[in-house]
Amino acid sequence: MTDAIRFTLDGREVEAAPGETIWEAATRLGVEIPHLCHLPRPGYRPDGNCRACLVEIEGERVLAASCIRAPAPGMAVRTASRRARHARRMVFELLLADQPDAAARDATGGFARWAARLGVTRSRFAPEPERPAPDLSHPAMAVQLDACIACGLCARACREVQHNDVIGLARRGIGVTVAFDLLDPMGASSCVACGECVQACPTGALLPKSVLNETWRRGAPAEREVASVCPYCGVGCQVGFRVRENRIVEVVGRDGPANRNRLCVKGRFGFDYVAHPDRLTRPLVRIEGAAKDPADCLDPARARTKFREASWEEAMERAAAGLARIRDTHGPGALAGFGSAKGSNEEAYLFQKLVRTGFGTNNVDHCTRLCHAASVAALLEGIGSGAVTAPFTAAADADLILVIGARPTENHPVAATFLKDAARRGATLVVADPRGNGLDRFAAEVLRFAAGSDVALLNALLHVVVTEGLYDRQFVAARVDGFEALRAHLAAYGPEAMERVCGVPAAQLRRVARLYARARAALILWGMGISQSVHGTDNARALIALALLCGQVGRPGTGLHPLRGQNNVQGASDAGLIPMMFPDYRRTGDSTARAFLEELWGARLDPDPGLTVVEILDAALRGEIRGMYIMGENPAMSDPDAAHARAGLARLEHLVVQDLFLTETAALADVVLPASAWPEKDGTVTNTNRQVQMGRKAVEPPGEARQDLAIIVEMARRLGLGWSYAHPREVFAEMARAMPSLAHITWERLEREGSVTYPCPAPDAPGEEIVFRDRFPTPDGRARLVPAGLSDPGEMPDAEFPFILSTGRELEHWHTGAMTRRAAVLDALEPAPTASLAPAELRRLGLAPGARLRVATRRGAVECTARADPAVPEGMVFMAFAYREAAANLLTDPRLDPLAKIPGFKFCAARVEPA
Numbered sequence: 001m002t003d004a005i006r007f008t009l010d011g012r013e014v015e016a017a018p019g020e021t022i023w024e025a026a027t028r029l030g031v032e033i034p035h036l037c038h039l040p041r042p043g044y045r046p047d048g049n050c051r052a053c054l055v056e057i058e059g060e061r062v063l064a065a066s067c068i069r070a071p072a073p074g075m076a077v078r079t080a081s082r083r084a085r086h087a088r089r090m091v092f093e094l095l096l097a098d099q100p101d102a103a104a105r106d107a108t109g110g111f112a113r114w115a116a117r118l119g120v121t122r123s124r125f126a127p128e129p130e131r132p133a134p135d136l137s138h139p140a141m142a143v144q145l146d147a148c149i150a151c152g153l154c155a156r157a158c159r160e161v162q163h164n165d166v167i168g169l170a171r172r173g174i175g176v177t178v179a180f181d182l183l184d185p186m187g188a189s190s191c192v193a194c195g196e197c198v199q200a201c202p203t204g205a206l207l208p209k210s211v212l213n214e215t216w217r218r219g220a221p222a223e224r225e226v227a228s229v230c231p232y233c234g235v236g237c238q239v240g241f242r243v244r245e246n247r248i249v250e251v252v253g254r255d256g257p258a259n260r261n262r263l264c265v266k267g268r269f270g271f272d273y274v275a276h277p278d279r280l281t282r283p284l285v286r287i288e289g290a291a292k293d294p295a296d297c298l299d300p301a302r303a304r305t306k307f308r309e310a311s312w313e314e315a316m317e318r319a320a321a322g323l324a325r326i327r328d329t330h331g332p333g334a335l336a337g338f339g340s341a342k343g344s345n346e347e348a349y350l351f352q353k354l355v356r357t358g359f360g361t362n363n364v365d366h367c368t369r370l371c372h373a374a375s376v377a378a379l380l381e382g383i384g385s386g387a388v389t390a391p392f393t394a395a396a397d398a399d400l401i402l403v404i405g406a407r408p409t410e411n412h413p414v415a416a417t418f419l420k421d422a423a424r425r426g427a428t429l430v431v432a433d434p435r436g437n438g439l440d441r442f443a444a445e446v447l448r449f450a451a452g453s454d455v456a457l458l459n460a461l462l463h464v465v466v467t468e469g470l471y472d473r474q475f476v477a478a479r480v481d482g483f484e485a486l487r488a489h490l491a492a493y494g495p496e497a498m499e500r501v502c503g504v505p506a507a508q509l510r511r512v513a514r515l516y517a518r519a520r521a522a523l524i525l526w527g528m529g530i531s532q533s534v535h536g537t538d539n540a541r542a543l544i545a546l547a548l549l550c551g552q553v554g555r556p557g558t559g560l561h562p563l564r565g566q567n568n569v570q571g572a573s574d575a576g577l578i579p580m581m582f583p584d585y586r587r588t589g590d591s592t593a594r595a596f597l598e599e600l601w602g603a604r605l606d607p608d609p610g611l612t613v614v615e616i617l618d619a620a621l622r623g624e625i626r627g628m629y630i631m632g633e634n635p636a637m638s639d640p641d642a643a644h645a646r647a648g649l650a651r652l653e654h655l656v657v658q659d660l661f662l663t664e665t666a667a668l669a670d671v672v673l674p675a676s677a678w679p680e681k682d683g684t685v686t687n688t689n690r691q692v693q694m695g696r697k698a699v700e701p702p703g704e705a706r707q708d709l710a711i712i713v714e715m716a717r718r719l720g721l722g723w724s725y726a727h728p729r730e731v732f733a734e735m736a737r738a739m740p741s742l743a744h745i746t747w748e749r750l751e752r753e754g755s756v757t758y759p760c761p762a763p764d765a766p767g768e769e770i771v772f773r774d775r776f777p778t779p780d781g782r783a784r785l786v787p788a789g790l791s792d793p794g795e796m797p798d799a800e801f802p803f804i805l806s807t808g809r810e811l812e813h814w815h816t817g818a819m820t821r822r823a824a825v826l827d828a829l830e831p832a833p834t835a836s837l838a839p840a841e842l843r844r845l846g847l848a849p850g851a852r853l854r855v856a857t858r859r860g861a862v863e864c865t866a867r868a869d870p871a872v873p874e875g876m877v878f879m880a881f882a883y884r885e886a887a888a889n890l891l892t893d894p895r896l897d898p899l900a901k902i903p904g905f906k907f908c909a910a911r912v913e914p915a
């Protein structure tokens with residue numbers, strides 16, 4: 001150890017690293033010291049206020065809080081002296097006096113554990129006469145301040161770890177109390193329910209209600225904890241499922257590379273969908289002659305009457321026979337499959353292999369088409385790879401972070417905490433979004449620009465970079481093609497001209513361009529605002545050009561990061577769940593790749609690329625696609641122009657749906673196969689940071705529901721493929737052979753390490769977080785600049801439809817609501833569909849917040865509740881697409897980006913009126 005500090009600990013000569021506290025050194029050396037207000041986890045600073053960790057330092061009059069005291073050379077520390085032990089016991093005894101006697105209530109907290117360990121079971125002191133009443137106003141968490149020891153950990157959790165700034169300590173001295181906002185009930189406060197505070201609280205003062213209820217019911221919360229990954233977004237938070245009697249009673253954050261113990265409301269409190277009574281427990285088959293009616297999508301009860309339960313044997317026989325008949329009479333091109341980004345890599349890999357070798361077509365796609373398709377198209381074209389060049393945790397090394405067209409505080413909340421960390425540390429945060437964004441209050445620059453004008457905005461930045469000579473000459477010369485053409489193209493995009501298009505003052509455009517170009521290390525993160533557009537590829541091209549021109553790729557703190565959406569959309573895409581590419585993005589037309597896979601799979605492969613998601617449903621409506629197998633996707637709710645999509649699904653001669661619920665899509669099926677939810681299976685997933693992580697089964701699927709992987713294998717067997725995979729590890733092994741990107745990553749290694757980043761250079765080395773340090777994965781190693789021009793962002797508002805309808809998400813719900821509307825806490829927090837408008841627009845429309853309104857477009861109309869949101873610009877109406885009863889996609893425009901085939905979910909013309 002360099003500059004180690006030598007001191008004695010309980011008579012032993014030891015060394016501490018510089019900066020280490022006595023508590024840390026002792027813990028490292030195996031000497032246990034109690035602690036309550038100190039949480040030794042990333043992001044938590046020690047505070048030294050609870051005195052549970054007192055130690056004696058020779059020659060000092062008073063005892064020292066070891067969690068904040070650094071050892072000095074020659075210091076003699078005694079952790080177990082009579083005096084220290086006595087003082088610590090006294091601290092616990094004093095605190096115990098005020099603890100409610102329901103000791104079980106804090107069985108999960110550190111207090112009870114330490115008190116028991118110290119043998120402090122009774123207190124000689126009288127409790128405070130006034131006991132605060134419990135605050136049960138929040139759907140997820142109980143506040144019982146009678147158990148509070150005012151250690152302040154919850155406030156640090158809320159303010160310093162998650163940066164939500166809701167919890168504070170109010171009043172002083174003996175009356176000090178935990179306060180939400182201005183002493184509001186928790187349920188009425190601005191709390192976003194990340195649950196960091198309940199995870200930190202060392203007593204039962206803040207508890208998940210699920211734990212409280214379980215404790216009341218059964219005396220103890222959980223029997224065991226299973227290490228897995230969160231099934232919601234692409235951040236890939238590592239979780240612990242705490243289980244009792246085949247039920248998840250609590251979810252805790254583990255120390256994964258992407259979350260450092262943090263979670264968000266869905267990850268922590270959104271798991272009861274797994275145990276919802278709506279879960280499919282037996283296969284269903286359509287009753288003979290029961291018509292497929294798109295109206296059934298709106299009415300699950302009516303949809304259910306059109307099915308009867310069947311045995312697995314009958315259901316699988318029907319499912320496979322229907323697909324085989326179409327294949328054999330109309331050819332492979334009459335079939336298509338949608339795989340899932342919510343399942344494992346192994347499932348995605350086998351699903352695409354099934355479609356390619358069992359159906360005989362490349363008509364296989366998944367929700368990535370509706371998601372980062374444009375980003376991936378532009379990235380492949382520009383730098384030869386569609387994955388992120390740096391993890392979002394690279395924010396820690398960045399001095400500028402640009403977030404454009406993404407709202408991480410709602411959609412990637414744990415990633416957002418890392419961006420907020422960086423901003424609090426002093427990094428410059430720039431947020432560009434037509435709508436106000438939860439990151440704005442951390443930002444140095446907020447660019448509120450006109451919806452759909454990204455190319456104007458970005459070209460103006462590029463123009464400044466080029467004309468002011470701010471680009472990285474060396475980087476451009478050594479690594480980038482197309483500079484001269486781009487320079488010529490940009491001449492017409494001066495900031496003054498672009499101010500008129502995008503609405504951002506020229507001076508701010510210049511300022512931001514200079515900040516970005518001059519930053520030592522700048523990171524760009526983007527989302528659906530860039531991608532989900534009829535010119536999404538152009539948006540992404542301009543953004544990529546900005547990074548390339550300024551040399552902001554391939555170094556620590558720099559990079560391009562399209563925030564991936566679904567928990568496994570990176571992995572599903574890598575595994576080949578896309579129509580134009582085999583696993584690892586090898587084009588179907590690439591004869592070398594085809595020959596390799598034909599050998600590996602023992603089957604002939606089609607060289608022609610297949611159809612994409614929206615094209616497949618179009619072809620279904622025309623009768624060209626006749627049969628489909630859909631696993632873990634809900635296109636009747638997630639595709640644009642849902643009436644059209646539903647009509648396409650209804651017209652199919654044969655539809656097999658494999659899901660957890662009788663979804664809007666399953667309502668139109670011929671056979672519905674009950675599958676396994678994420679916490680019910682073993683498998684790997686790949687997050688937005690390219691981290692391959694291990695998910696483990698925590699509970700059994702309900703009833704006769706089966707493992708997705710087993711269903712796919714059985715389907716393949718019945719379609720004539722002689723598959724026999726007994727365990728996901730066998731699939732992983734084959735997948736790793738098909739995919740060079742997985743080199744040095746094995747199932748066993750993942751079981752051991754939990755998470756490994758690809759690309760990975762050796763079996764015993766960590767993966768590479770920052771890629772393309774000196775070359776890009778293009779044939780000549782160089783990147784390509786592709787100029788982007790201005791075009792309409794889609795159907796423009798007019799007199800009849802004067803609003804822009806923008807669709808997206810809200811914190812508590814997941815996409816089509818299949819999972820989260822069946823999660824009690826999430827449903828309680830956001831129970832019904834709303835449309836958000838600027839307060840001034842609501843006034844103009846004569847609508848009060850909470851009034852019923854109607855949103856109509858050329859495709860359809862829905863009714864819901866008006867919400868006033870000052871973050872929404874005037875002229876825009878925002879809706880989430882999670883609600884069946886007001887399905888936003890009945891309104892959206894199906895026009896596609898020509899290259900990426902992604903629809904413009906963020907822009908179409910709409911009318912808003914009182915209902």
Ligand SMILES: Nc1nc2c(c(=O)[nH]1)N[C@H]1C(S)=C(S)[C@@H](COP(=O)(O)OP(=O)(O)OC[C@H]3O[C@@H](n4cnc5c(=O)[nH]c(N)nc54)[C@H](O)[C@@H]3O)O[C@H]1N2
Nearest residue numbers: 405406407411435451452527528529565566808811814815
């Ligand atoms: N709570 C929750 N989290 C989720 C999901 C969910 O359903 N619920 N889904 C996951 C998935 S699959 C995905 S893909 C991600 C998506 O996460 P995000 O990319 O954050 O998705 P959105 O909120 O749909 O859109 C992002 C932003 O685009 C902005 N925007 C609208 N029009 C434009 C425009 O013309 N230009 C630009 N630059 N921006 C515009 C919107 O105002 C919005 O702030 O979230 C993931 N996380």
Ligand SMILES: Nc1nc2c(c(=O)[nH]1)N[C@H]1C(S)=C(S)[C@@H](COP(=O)(O)OP(=O)(O)OC[C@H]3O[C@@H](n4cnc5c(=O)[nH]c(N)nc54)[C@H](O)[C@@H]3O)O[C@H]1N2
Nearest residue numbers: 367370371632633634638658659675807808815816818905
């Ligand atoms: N208007 C509008 N539409 C959009 C978007 C938008 O911003 N606006 N965003 C688009 C984007 S980015 C995306 S990614 C798509 C998402 O579109 P989808 O993927 O269709 O939406 P989800 O609701 O995530 O559907 C997942 C389905 O899988 C099921 N499921 C969950 N876990 C499992 C499992 O382990 N096994 C099986 N078999 N099933 C499972 C769920 O019950 C649910 O039915 O939506 C797109 N549509």
Ligand SMILES: [Mo]
Nearest residue numbers: 370371565566
């Ligand atoms: Mo997505």
